[in-house]
Amino acid sequence: MSLIRMSSPHVTRSNTSSGVMQLVILAMIPGILALTLFFGWGTLIQVAICLASGLAFEALALKMRGLPISRYLGDYSATVTALLLAVSIPPSAPLWIGIVGMFVAILFAKQVYGGIGNNPFNPAMVAYALLLVSFPVQMTSWNLPYVLSGSEGWSIPAISESLSLIFAGSSQMMDAYTGATPLDILRNRDGFTTEEMWRSNQTLIEGAAAYHALSAAWFMGGIYLIYKKVFTWHTPVSILVTLGFVSAIAYGVDPSNFVDPFNHLTLGATMLAAFFIATDPVSSATSNRGRIVFGMGIGLLIFIIRTWGNYPDAVAFSVLLMNLAAPMIDHYTQPRSYGHKRARLGPKGE
Amino acid sequence: MTEFLLILISTVLVNNFVLVQFLGLCPFMGVSNKLETAMGMSLATTFVLTLSSVCSYLVYTYLLLPFDLIYLQTVSFILVIAVVVQFTEMVVHKTSPLLYKLLGIFLPLITTNCAVLGVALLNIRKQNDFIESIGYGFGAAVGFSLALILFSALRERIAVAEVPVAFKGPAIGMITAGLMSLAFMGFAGLVQF
Secondary structure, eight states: OOOOOOOSOOOOOOOOHHHHHHHHHHHHHHHHHHHHHHHOTHHHHHHHHHHHHHHHHHHHHHHHHTOOHHHHHTTOHHHHHHHHHHHHSOTTOOHHHHHHHHHIIIIITTGGGTSTTTOSSOHHHHHHHHHHHHOHHHHHOEEOOHHHHSTTSOOOOOHHHHHHHHHHOOHHHHHHHEEOOHHHHHHOOTTOOHHHHHHHOHHHHHHHHHHHHHHHHHHHHHHHHHHTTSSOSHHHHHHHHHHHHHHHHHHHHOTTTSOOHHHHHHSSSHHHIIIIITTOTTTSOSSHHHHHHHHHHHHHHHHHHHHHSSOSSTHHHHHHHHHHHHHHHHHHOOOOOTTOOOOSSGGGOO | OHHHHHHHHIIIIITOTTTTTOOSHHHHHHSOSSHHHHHHHHHHHHHHHHHHHHHHHHHIIIIITTTTOGGGHHHHHHHHHHHHHHHHHHHHHHHOHHHHHHHTTHHHHGGGOHHHHHHHHHHHHTTOOHHHHHHHHHHHHHHHHHHHHHHHHHHHHHHTSOOOGGGTTHHHHHHHHHHHHHHHGGGTTSSOO
16 A cells, blocks of 8 residues: 655645746736727737737647647646737737737747746837837827727727728728827927827827726736735735835826926836836746836836837837846845844844 | 936937947857846946946047047047956956956957947047046946846756757847847937937
Protein backbone atom coordinates (compact mmCIF):
# COMPACT_ATOMS: atom_id res chain seq x y z
CA MET A 1 0.00 0.00 0.00
CA SER A 2 1.40 3.34 -0.92
CA LEU A 3 0.50 6.34 1.14
CA ILE A 4 0.50 9.74 -0.42
CA ARG A 5 2.57 11.92 1.83
CA MET A 6 1.91 15.59 1.51
CA SER A 7 3.40 18.53 3.29
CA SER A 8 1.46 21.65 4.17
CA PRO A 9 -0.24 23.77 2.96
CA HIS A 10 -3.15 21.43 2.41
CA VAL A 11 -5.60 24.11 1.38
CA THR A 12 -4.65 25.73 -1.89
CA ARG A 13 -6.24 28.30 -4.10
CA SER A 14 -7.14 27.32 -7.59
CA ASN A 15 -5.22 30.35 -8.77
CA THR A 16 -3.83 29.46 -12.16
CA SER A 17 -2.71 31.97 -14.75
CA SER A 18 -5.49 30.69 -16.98
CA GLY A 19 -8.08 31.42 -14.28
CA VAL A 20 -6.68 34.89 -13.65
CA MET A 21 -6.70 35.71 -17.36
CA GLN A 22 -10.30 34.53 -17.66
CA LEU A 23 -11.30 36.89 -14.85
CA VAL A 24 -9.51 39.76 -16.61
CA ILE A 25 -11.38 38.95 -19.83
CA LEU A 26 -14.64 38.90 -17.90
CA ALA A 27 -13.85 42.27 -16.31
CA MET A 28 -13.11 43.78 -19.72
CA ILE A 29 -16.61 43.02 -21.03
CA PRO A 30 -18.30 46.19 -19.70
CA GLY A 31 -15.59 48.35 -21.24
CA ILE A 32 -15.84 46.57 -24.60
CA LEU A 33 -19.63 46.89 -24.54
CA ALA A 34 -19.37 50.59 -23.71
CA LEU A 35 -16.91 51.10 -26.56
CA THR A 36 -19.30 49.34 -28.95
CA LEU A 37 -22.21 51.40 -27.68
CA PHE A 38 -20.43 54.72 -28.12
CA PHE A 39 -18.09 54.11 -31.04
CA GLY A 40 -19.89 51.55 -33.17
CA TRP A 41 -19.35 47.98 -34.25
CA GLY A 42 -15.75 48.74 -35.16
CA THR A 43 -14.57 47.78 -31.69
CA LEU A 44 -16.01 44.27 -31.95
CA ILE A 45 -14.50 43.85 -35.41
CA GLN A 46 -11.11 44.97 -34.08
CA VAL A 47 -11.47 42.49 -31.24
CA ALA A 48 -12.09 39.73 -33.78
CA ILE A 49 -9.14 40.78 -35.93
CA CYS A 50 -6.74 41.05 -33.00
CA LEU A 51 -7.91 37.78 -31.47
CA ALA A 52 -7.57 35.84 -34.71
CA SER A 53 -4.17 37.25 -35.64
CA GLY A 54 -2.87 37.20 -32.07
CA LEU A 55 -3.74 33.56 -31.51
CA ALA A 56 -2.32 32.66 -34.92
CA PHE A 57 1.00 34.39 -34.17
CA GLU A 58 1.11 32.82 -30.71
CA ALA A 59 0.53 29.37 -32.19
CA LEU A 60 3.19 30.00 -34.81
CA ALA A 61 5.73 31.09 -32.20
CA LEU A 62 4.93 28.12 -29.96
CA LYS A 63 5.31 25.76 -32.89
CA MET A 64 8.67 27.27 -33.80
CA ARG A 65 9.82 26.96 -30.20
CA GLY A 66 8.60 23.37 -30.03
CA LEU A 67 6.17 23.94 -27.15
CA PRO A 68 2.72 22.37 -26.73
CA ILE A 69 0.42 24.76 -28.56
CA SER A 70 -2.92 23.96 -26.98
CA ARG A 71 -1.56 24.19 -23.43
CA TYR A 72 -0.03 27.62 -23.88
CA LEU A 73 -2.95 28.98 -25.91
CA GLY A 74 -5.14 27.80 -23.05
CA ASP A 75 -3.54 30.21 -20.59
CA TYR A 76 -5.45 33.03 -22.35
CA SER A 77 -2.53 35.45 -22.05
CA ALA A 78 -2.50 36.07 -25.81
CA THR A 79 -6.26 36.61 -25.64
CA VAL A 80 -5.86 39.31 -23.01
CA THR A 81 -3.09 41.00 -25.01
CA ALA A 82 -5.31 40.92 -28.12
CA LEU A 83 -8.26 42.41 -26.23
CA LEU A 84 -6.09 45.17 -24.74
CA LEU A 85 -4.72 46.14 -28.14
CA ALA A 86 -8.18 45.93 -29.75
CA VAL A 87 -9.68 48.41 -27.28
CA SER A 88 -6.67 50.72 -27.60
CA ILE A 89 -6.65 51.20 -31.36
CA PRO A 90 -9.30 53.37 -33.01
CA PRO A 91 -12.43 51.35 -33.89
CA SER A 92 -12.26 52.35 -37.55
CA ALA A 93 -8.54 51.61 -38.00
CA PRO A 94 -7.76 49.60 -41.13
CA LEU A 95 -7.41 45.84 -40.96
CA TRP A 96 -3.62 45.74 -41.06
CA ILE A 97 -3.21 47.96 -37.98
CA GLY A 98 -4.47 45.20 -35.71
CA ILE A 99 -2.48 42.51 -37.49
CA VAL A 100 0.80 44.44 -37.44
CA GLY A 101 0.16 45.31 -33.81
CA MET A 102 -0.40 41.71 -32.79
CA PHE A 103 2.67 40.61 -34.77
CA VAL A 104 4.82 42.99 -32.73
CA ALA A 105 3.06 42.27 -29.44
CA ILE A 106 3.22 38.49 -29.60
CA LEU A 107 6.50 37.88 -31.40
CA PHE A 108 8.71 40.82 -30.40
CA ALA A 109 7.40 41.79 -27.00
CA LYS A 110 6.49 38.37 -25.68
CA GLN A 111 7.70 35.19 -27.38
CA VAL A 112 11.22 36.44 -28.06
CA TYR A 113 11.61 36.86 -24.30
CA GLY A 114 10.31 33.37 -23.61
CA GLY A 115 6.54 33.75 -23.63
CA ILE A 116 4.19 34.20 -20.71
CA GLY A 117 5.80 35.36 -17.49
CA ASN A 118 9.04 36.55 -19.06
CA ASN A 119 8.18 39.70 -20.98
CA PRO A 120 9.77 42.84 -19.47
CA PHE A 121 7.38 45.15 -21.34
CA ASN A 122 3.61 45.00 -21.61
CA PRO A 123 3.11 43.43 -25.07
CA ALA A 124 -0.07 45.34 -25.94
CA MET A 125 1.54 48.66 -25.06
CA VAL A 126 4.70 47.88 -27.05
CA ALA A 127 2.46 47.25 -30.03
CA TYR A 128 0.39 50.38 -29.41
CA ALA A 129 3.46 52.60 -29.03
CA LEU A 130 5.04 51.17 -32.16
CA LEU A 131 1.84 51.67 -34.16
CA LEU A 132 1.42 55.20 -32.83
CA VAL A 133 4.96 56.14 -33.79
CA SER A 134 4.80 54.45 -37.20
CA PHE A 135 1.23 55.20 -38.33
CA PRO A 136 0.17 58.37 -36.48
CA VAL A 137 -2.66 59.21 -38.91
CA GLN A 138 -4.48 55.89 -38.61
CA MET A 139 -3.81 55.65 -34.89
CA THR A 140 -5.20 59.05 -33.95
CA SER A 141 -8.43 59.06 -35.98
CA TRP A 142 -11.17 58.30 -33.50
CA ASN A 143 -14.76 58.93 -34.48
CA LEU A 144 -17.10 61.06 -32.44
CA PRO A 145 -19.03 59.05 -29.88
CA TYR A 146 -22.22 58.15 -31.77
CA VAL A 147 -24.55 58.10 -28.83
CA LEU A 148 -24.57 61.85 -28.53
CA SER A 149 -23.63 63.02 -31.99
CA GLY A 150 -26.78 61.75 -33.71
CA SER A 151 -29.70 64.14 -33.50
CA GLU A 152 -32.35 61.51 -32.80
CA GLY A 153 -30.77 59.65 -29.91
CA TRP A 154 -28.63 56.58 -30.17
CA SER A 155 -27.92 55.43 -33.68
CA ILE A 156 -24.68 53.81 -34.66
CA PRO A 157 -23.91 53.02 -38.30
CA ALA A 158 -24.79 49.57 -39.54
CA ILE A 159 -22.26 46.81 -39.09
CA SER A 160 -21.74 46.62 -42.85
CA GLU A 161 -20.59 50.22 -42.84
CA SER A 162 -18.01 49.53 -40.11
CA LEU A 163 -16.86 46.45 -41.98
CA SER A 164 -16.32 48.35 -45.22
CA LEU A 165 -14.47 51.09 -43.31
CA ILE A 166 -12.07 48.61 -41.75
CA PHE A 167 -11.55 46.19 -44.62
CA ALA A 168 -11.68 48.58 -47.58
CA GLY A 169 -11.55 51.92 -45.83
CA SER A 170 -10.47 54.79 -48.01
CA SER A 171 -8.89 57.75 -46.29
CA GLN A 172 -11.73 59.98 -47.51
CA MET A 173 -14.24 57.88 -45.65
CA MET A 174 -11.99 57.98 -42.61
CA ASP A 175 -11.88 61.77 -42.69
CA ALA A 176 -15.66 61.98 -42.86
CA TYR A 177 -16.03 59.88 -39.77
CA THR A 178 -13.14 60.73 -37.53
CA GLY A 179 -11.61 63.58 -35.66
CA ALA A 180 -9.27 64.39 -32.81
CA THR A 181 -9.87 62.90 -29.39
CA PRO A 182 -10.82 65.21 -26.49
CA LEU A 183 -7.34 65.06 -24.96
CA ASP A 184 -5.85 65.88 -28.36
CA ILE A 185 -8.16 68.89 -28.65
CA LEU A 186 -7.24 70.08 -25.16
CA ARG A 187 -3.52 69.65 -25.89
CA ASN A 188 -3.45 71.49 -29.24
CA ARG A 189 -5.62 74.51 -28.57
CA ASP A 190 -4.14 77.02 -31.06
CA GLY A 191 -3.78 79.67 -28.39
CA PHE A 192 -7.24 79.26 -26.87
CA THR A 193 -7.64 78.55 -23.18
CA THR A 194 -9.15 75.28 -21.98
CA GLU A 195 -12.33 77.07 -20.88
CA GLU A 196 -12.81 78.47 -24.37
CA MET A 197 -12.29 75.03 -25.85
CA TRP A 198 -14.90 73.55 -23.52
CA ARG A 199 -17.40 76.19 -24.66
CA SER A 200 -16.72 76.05 -28.39
CA ASN A 201 -15.59 72.57 -29.42
CA GLN A 202 -18.30 70.15 -30.58
CA THR A 203 -16.38 67.01 -29.60
CA LEU A 204 -15.83 68.24 -26.09
CA ILE A 205 -19.40 69.42 -25.57
CA GLU A 206 -21.09 66.35 -26.98
CA GLY A 207 -18.49 63.65 -26.58
CA ALA A 208 -17.08 64.14 -23.12
CA ALA A 209 -19.98 62.34 -21.43
CA ALA A 210 -19.39 59.24 -23.53
CA TYR A 211 -15.71 59.20 -22.55
CA HIS A 212 -16.67 59.58 -18.91
CA ALA A 213 -19.09 56.66 -19.18
CA LEU A 214 -16.41 54.58 -20.88
CA SER A 215 -13.99 55.30 -18.03
CA ALA A 216 -16.70 54.30 -15.57
CA ALA A 217 -17.05 50.95 -17.37
CA TRP A 218 -13.30 50.28 -17.09
CA PHE A 219 -13.39 51.41 -13.47
CA MET A 220 -16.16 48.91 -12.68
CA GLY A 221 -14.22 46.08 -14.27
CA GLY A 222 -11.13 47.09 -12.33
CA ILE A 223 -12.96 47.16 -9.00
CA TYR A 224 -14.29 43.69 -9.75
CA LEU A 225 -10.74 42.44 -10.31
CA ILE A 226 -9.54 43.97 -7.04
CA TYR A 227 -12.51 42.36 -5.29
CA LYS A 228 -11.55 39.03 -6.86
CA LYS A 229 -7.95 39.61 -5.67
CA VAL A 230 -6.50 39.35 -9.15
CA PHE A 231 -4.21 42.24 -8.25
CA THR A 232 -3.76 44.48 -5.21
CA TRP A 233 -4.99 48.05 -5.00
CA HIS A 234 -1.47 49.50 -4.89
CA THR A 235 -0.74 50.14 -8.55
CA PRO A 236 -4.14 51.52 -9.68
CA VAL A 237 -4.66 53.67 -6.62
CA SER A 238 -1.19 55.18 -6.75
CA ILE A 239 -1.59 55.95 -10.48
CA LEU A 240 -4.97 57.63 -10.01
CA VAL A 241 -4.00 59.50 -6.84
CA THR A 242 -0.72 60.75 -8.29
CA LEU A 243 -2.26 61.88 -11.57
CA GLY A 244 -5.20 63.48 -9.74
CA PHE A 245 -2.94 65.21 -7.24
CA VAL A 246 -0.43 66.60 -9.73
CA SER A 247 -3.09 67.75 -12.17
CA ALA A 248 -5.09 69.33 -9.33
CA ILE A 249 -2.07 71.41 -8.35
CA ALA A 250 -1.46 72.47 -11.94
CA TYR A 251 -5.15 73.23 -12.49
CA GLY A 252 -5.30 75.18 -9.25
CA VAL A 253 -2.38 77.34 -10.31
CA ASP A 254 -3.48 77.97 -13.91
CA PRO A 255 -6.96 76.70 -14.86
CA SER A 256 -6.82 78.10 -18.39
CA ASN A 257 -3.81 76.12 -19.50
CA PHE A 258 -4.18 72.81 -17.68
CA VAL A 259 -6.83 70.11 -17.85
CA ASP A 260 -8.75 69.59 -14.63
CA PRO A 261 -8.06 66.43 -12.59
CA PHE A 262 -11.45 64.82 -13.22
CA ASN A 263 -11.01 64.97 -16.97
CA HIS A 264 -7.40 63.81 -16.67
CA LEU A 265 -8.76 60.67 -15.02
CA THR A 266 -11.75 60.09 -17.28
CA LEU A 267 -11.19 61.64 -20.71
CA GLY A 268 -8.51 59.28 -21.92
CA ALA A 269 -7.29 55.77 -21.28
CA THR A 270 -6.27 56.45 -17.68
CA MET A 271 -8.75 54.00 -16.16
CA LEU A 272 -7.93 51.29 -18.69
CA ALA A 273 -4.23 51.76 -17.98
CA ALA A 274 -4.55 51.91 -14.21
CA PHE A 275 -6.61 48.75 -13.86
CA PHE A 276 -5.83 46.58 -16.86
CA ILE A 277 -2.43 47.54 -18.26
CA ALA A 278 -0.22 48.68 -15.40
CA THR A 279 -1.36 45.79 -13.22
CA ASP A 280 0.26 43.21 -15.50
CA PRO A 281 2.08 41.13 -12.85
CA VAL A 282 5.04 40.33 -15.07
CA SER A 283 6.09 43.72 -16.33
CA SER A 284 5.27 45.77 -13.23
CA ALA A 285 7.15 45.96 -9.95
CA THR A 286 6.94 42.96 -7.62
CA SER A 287 6.57 44.13 -4.04
CA ASN A 288 3.67 46.26 -2.80
CA ARG A 289 5.99 49.13 -1.95
CA GLY A 290 7.52 48.80 -5.40
CA ARG A 291 4.08 48.88 -7.00
CA ILE A 292 3.29 52.17 -5.29
CA VAL A 293 6.49 53.70 -6.68
CA PHE A 294 5.70 52.15 -10.06
CA GLY A 295 2.18 53.62 -10.07
CA MET A 296 3.39 57.03 -8.95
CA GLY A 297 5.87 57.04 -11.81
CA ILE A 298 3.15 56.22 -14.32
CA GLY A 299 0.81 58.90 -12.96
CA LEU A 300 3.53 61.52 -13.06
CA LEU A 301 4.69 60.57 -16.56
CA ILE A 302 1.11 60.60 -17.89
CA PHE A 303 0.73 64.16 -16.63
CA ILE A 304 4.10 65.32 -17.99
CA ILE A 305 3.73 63.77 -21.45
CA ARG A 306 0.09 64.83 -21.80
CA THR A 307 0.86 68.40 -20.83
CA TRP A 308 4.14 69.04 -22.63
CA GLY A 309 4.78 66.09 -24.94
CA ASN A 310 3.71 65.19 -28.46
CA TYR A 311 1.37 62.39 -27.48
CA PRO A 312 -1.91 63.62 -25.97
CA ASP A 313 -2.81 60.27 -24.45
CA ALA A 314 0.45 59.38 -22.83
CA VAL A 315 -0.62 56.11 -21.29
CA ALA A 316 1.31 53.66 -23.48
CA PHE A 317 4.62 55.47 -23.22
CA SER A 318 4.24 56.05 -19.48
CA VAL A 319 3.60 52.35 -18.90
CA LEU A 320 6.53 51.34 -21.11
CA LEU A 321 8.88 53.79 -19.39
CA MET A 322 7.93 52.46 -15.99
CA ASN A 323 8.17 48.85 -17.22
CA LEU A 324 11.70 49.82 -18.10
CA ALA A 325 12.31 51.07 -14.58
CA ALA A 326 10.54 48.17 -12.83
CA PRO A 327 13.64 45.97 -12.31
CA MET A 328 15.42 48.97 -10.82
CA ILE A 329 12.45 49.69 -8.54
CA ASP A 330 12.47 46.06 -7.45
CA HIS A 331 16.16 46.33 -6.72
CA TYR A 332 15.57 49.15 -4.24
CA THR A 333 12.26 48.04 -2.72
CA GLN A 334 13.06 44.48 -1.73
CA PRO A 335 10.87 43.61 1.24
CA ARG A 336 12.79 42.29 4.22
CA SER A 337 12.14 38.68 5.05
CA TYR A 338 9.72 37.84 7.83
CA GLY A 339 11.20 38.03 11.33
CA HIS A 340 14.15 40.14 10.36
CA LYS A 341 14.49 43.68 11.53
CA ARG A 342 15.47 46.46 9.26
CA ALA A 343 19.24 46.44 8.91
CA ARG A 344 20.49 49.45 10.82
CA LEU A 345 24.19 49.09 10.31
CA GLY A 346 24.30 48.73 6.58
CA PRO A 347 26.11 45.93 4.81
CA LYS A 348 28.86 45.66 7.47
CA GLY A 349 26.60 44.90 10.42
CA GLU A 350 25.36 41.49 9.33
CA MET B 1 18.81 78.74 -14.72
CA THR B 2 15.77 77.77 -16.80
CA GLU B 3 18.08 77.45 -19.77
CA PHE B 4 20.30 75.10 -17.79
CA LEU B 5 17.30 73.00 -16.71
CA LEU B 6 16.02 72.80 -20.28
CA ILE B 7 19.44 71.60 -21.45
CA LEU B 8 19.35 68.91 -18.77
CA ILE B 9 15.83 67.69 -19.67
CA SER B 10 16.71 67.81 -23.33
CA THR B 11 19.91 65.78 -23.02
CA VAL B 12 18.74 63.35 -20.36
CA LEU B 13 15.27 62.49 -21.68
CA VAL B 14 14.27 64.00 -25.00
CA ASN B 15 17.55 63.67 -26.89
CA ASN B 16 19.03 60.89 -24.78
CA PHE B 17 22.46 60.20 -26.25
CA VAL B 18 22.11 56.43 -26.21
CA LEU B 19 18.43 55.79 -26.87
CA VAL B 20 17.55 58.65 -29.20
CA GLN B 21 20.83 59.73 -30.81
CA PHE B 22 22.40 56.23 -30.74
CA LEU B 23 25.81 57.35 -29.52
CA GLY B 24 27.91 55.37 -27.06
CA LEU B 25 26.33 52.05 -27.90
CA CYS B 26 29.47 49.95 -27.31
CA PRO B 27 29.65 50.47 -23.54
CA PHE B 28 25.83 50.40 -23.46
CA MET B 29 25.86 46.85 -24.81
CA GLY B 30 29.20 45.81 -23.31
CA VAL B 31 29.00 46.85 -19.65
CA SER B 32 25.30 46.27 -19.03
CA ASN B 33 25.42 42.65 -17.92
CA LYS B 34 25.79 43.47 -14.23
CA LEU B 35 24.20 46.31 -12.31
CA GLU B 36 27.28 47.02 -10.16
CA THR B 37 29.68 47.40 -13.08
CA ALA B 38 27.10 49.48 -14.91
CA MET B 39 26.94 51.87 -11.97
CA GLY B 40 30.72 52.13 -11.78
CA MET B 41 30.92 52.71 -15.51
CA SER B 42 28.21 55.36 -15.26
CA LEU B 43 30.11 57.23 -12.58
CA ALA B 44 33.37 57.11 -14.51
CA THR B 45 31.67 58.16 -17.74
CA THR B 46 29.82 61.00 -16.03
CA PHE B 47 33.08 62.32 -14.67
CA VAL B 48 34.92 62.02 -17.98
CA LEU B 49 32.08 63.38 -20.09
CA THR B 50 31.50 66.51 -18.02
CA LEU B 51 35.21 67.25 -17.74
CA SER B 52 36.00 66.59 -21.38
CA SER B 53 33.02 68.64 -22.51
CA VAL B 54 34.36 71.65 -20.64
CA CYS B 55 38.00 71.03 -21.58
CA SER B 56 37.22 70.67 -25.26
CA TYR B 57 35.20 73.87 -25.12
CA LEU B 58 38.13 75.68 -23.54
CA VAL B 59 40.60 74.25 -26.05
CA TYR B 60 38.33 75.25 -28.91
CA THR B 61 37.69 78.79 -27.68
CA TYR B 62 41.15 79.71 -26.39
CA LEU B 63 43.45 77.69 -28.63
CA LEU B 64 41.81 76.69 -31.89
CA LEU B 65 39.80 79.85 -32.57
CA PRO B 66 42.54 82.48 -31.88
CA PHE B 67 45.15 80.57 -33.88
CA ASP B 68 42.72 79.75 -36.68
CA LEU B 69 43.20 76.01 -36.31
CA ILE B 70 39.58 74.84 -36.50
CA TYR B 71 40.53 72.08 -38.93
CA LEU B 72 42.38 70.42 -36.03
CA GLN B 73 39.14 70.26 -34.07
CA THR B 74 38.55 66.49 -34.15
CA VAL B 75 42.16 65.55 -33.53
CA SER B 76 42.58 67.94 -30.63
CA PHE B 77 39.31 66.81 -29.05
CA ILE B 78 40.44 63.20 -29.20
CA LEU B 79 43.67 64.23 -27.49
CA VAL B 80 41.77 66.14 -24.79
CA ILE B 81 39.50 63.16 -24.18
CA ALA B 82 42.44 60.77 -23.95
CA VAL B 83 44.12 63.03 -21.40
CA VAL B 84 40.95 63.29 -19.29
CA VAL B 85 40.49 59.51 -19.39
CA GLN B 86 44.10 58.95 -18.32
CA PHE B 87 43.55 61.38 -15.49
CA THR B 88 40.34 59.61 -14.41
CA GLU B 89 42.07 56.27 -14.58
CA MET B 90 44.81 57.49 -12.26
CA VAL B 91 42.26 58.96 -9.84
CA VAL B 92 40.14 55.79 -9.78
CA HIS B 93 43.25 53.64 -9.39
CA LYS B 94 44.30 55.57 -6.30
CA THR B 95 40.90 56.13 -4.71
CA SER B 96 39.04 52.91 -5.42
CA PRO B 97 41.15 49.92 -6.47
CA LEU B 98 38.03 47.73 -6.38
CA LEU B 99 36.19 49.89 -8.90
CA TYR B 100 39.39 50.05 -10.94
CA LYS B 101 39.46 46.24 -11.06
CA LEU B 102 35.74 46.01 -11.83
CA LEU B 103 35.91 48.47 -14.70
CA GLY B 104 39.06 46.85 -16.06
CA ILE B 105 39.35 47.37 -19.78
CA PHE B 106 36.25 49.56 -19.94
CA LEU B 107 37.87 52.54 -18.29
CA PRO B 108 40.41 53.16 -21.05
CA LEU B 109 37.65 52.30 -23.51
CA ILE B 110 35.81 55.48 -22.50
CA THR B 111 38.33 57.15 -24.80
CA THR B 112 36.65 55.49 -27.74
CA ASN B 113 33.12 56.08 -26.44
CA CYS B 114 31.62 57.98 -29.34
CA ALA B 115 29.25 59.81 -27.00
CA VAL B 116 32.25 61.62 -25.47
CA LEU B 117 33.54 62.87 -28.79
CA GLY B 118 29.95 63.47 -29.90
CA VAL B 119 29.31 65.79 -26.97
CA ALA B 120 32.51 67.72 -27.63
CA LEU B 121 31.64 68.21 -31.29
CA LEU B 122 27.94 68.96 -30.71
CA ASN B 123 28.93 71.59 -28.14
CA ILE B 124 30.72 73.50 -30.87
CA ARG B 125 27.97 73.00 -33.44
CA LYS B 126 25.29 74.20 -31.02
CA GLN B 127 27.55 77.15 -30.07
CA ASN B 128 27.13 76.47 -26.35
CA ASP B 129 28.93 78.84 -24.02
CA PHE B 130 31.01 77.77 -21.01
CA ILE B 131 28.09 77.13 -18.61
CA GLU B 132 25.98 75.52 -21.31
CA SER B 133 28.76 73.15 -22.24
CA ILE B 134 29.02 72.04 -18.60
CA GLY B 135 25.26 71.38 -18.60
CA TYR B 136 25.37 69.69 -21.97
CA GLY B 137 28.20 67.36 -20.97
CA PHE B 138 26.69 66.59 -17.58
CA GLY B 139 23.20 66.05 -19.03
CA ALA B 140 24.55 63.76 -21.72
CA ALA B 141 26.38 61.78 -19.05
CA VAL B 142 23.32 61.52 -16.81
CA GLY B 143 21.24 60.40 -19.79
CA PHE B 144 23.87 57.80 -20.65
CA SER B 145 23.97 56.61 -17.02
CA LEU B 146 20.19 56.45 -16.77
CA ALA B 147 19.92 54.35 -19.91
CA LEU B 148 22.85 52.11 -18.92
CA ILE B 149 21.65 51.47 -15.36
CA LEU B 150 18.02 50.80 -16.31
CA PHE B 151 19.20 48.56 -19.14
CA SER B 152 21.50 46.55 -16.90
CA ALA B 153 18.78 46.01 -14.29
CA LEU B 154 16.52 44.87 -17.12
CA ARG B 155 19.19 42.56 -18.51
CA GLU B 156 19.69 40.92 -15.13
CA ARG B 157 16.01 40.04 -15.23
CA ILE B 158 16.15 38.86 -18.84
CA ALA B 159 19.16 36.69 -18.00
CA VAL B 160 16.87 34.41 -15.98
CA ALA B 161 14.00 34.49 -18.51
CA GLU B 162 13.35 31.52 -20.77
CA VAL B 163 14.67 33.24 -23.85
CA PRO B 164 14.77 30.96 -26.92
CA VAL B 165 18.32 29.81 -27.68
CA ALA B 166 18.50 31.73 -30.93
CA PHE B 167 17.87 35.01 -29.12
CA LYS B 168 20.05 34.49 -26.04
CA GLY B 169 22.73 37.02 -25.13
CA PRO B 170 23.39 40.05 -27.32
CA ALA B 171 20.40 39.37 -29.63
CA ILE B 172 17.80 39.83 -26.94
CA GLY B 173 19.86 42.74 -25.61
CA MET B 174 19.55 44.47 -28.97
CA ILE B 175 15.80 43.88 -29.11
CA THR B 176 15.44 45.21 -25.57
CA ALA B 177 17.50 48.28 -26.43
CA GLY B 178 15.19 48.86 -29.39
CA LEU B 179 12.10 48.63 -27.22
CA MET B 180 13.72 50.99 -24.69
CA SER B 181 14.36 53.42 -27.48
CA LEU B 182 10.69 53.13 -28.47
CA ALA B 183 9.65 53.93 -24.91
CA PHE B 184 11.92 56.98 -24.85
CA MET B 185 10.21 58.31 -27.98
CA GLY B 186 7.36 59.15 -25.61
CA PHE B 187 9.43 62.09 -24.37
CA ALA B 188 9.51 63.64 -27.83
CA GLY B 189 8.35 67.23 -27.86
CA LEU B 190 8.85 67.91 -24.15
CA VAL B 191 11.56 70.43 -24.96
CA GLN B 192 12.14 72.01 -28.34
CA PHE B 193 15.88 72.31 -28.23
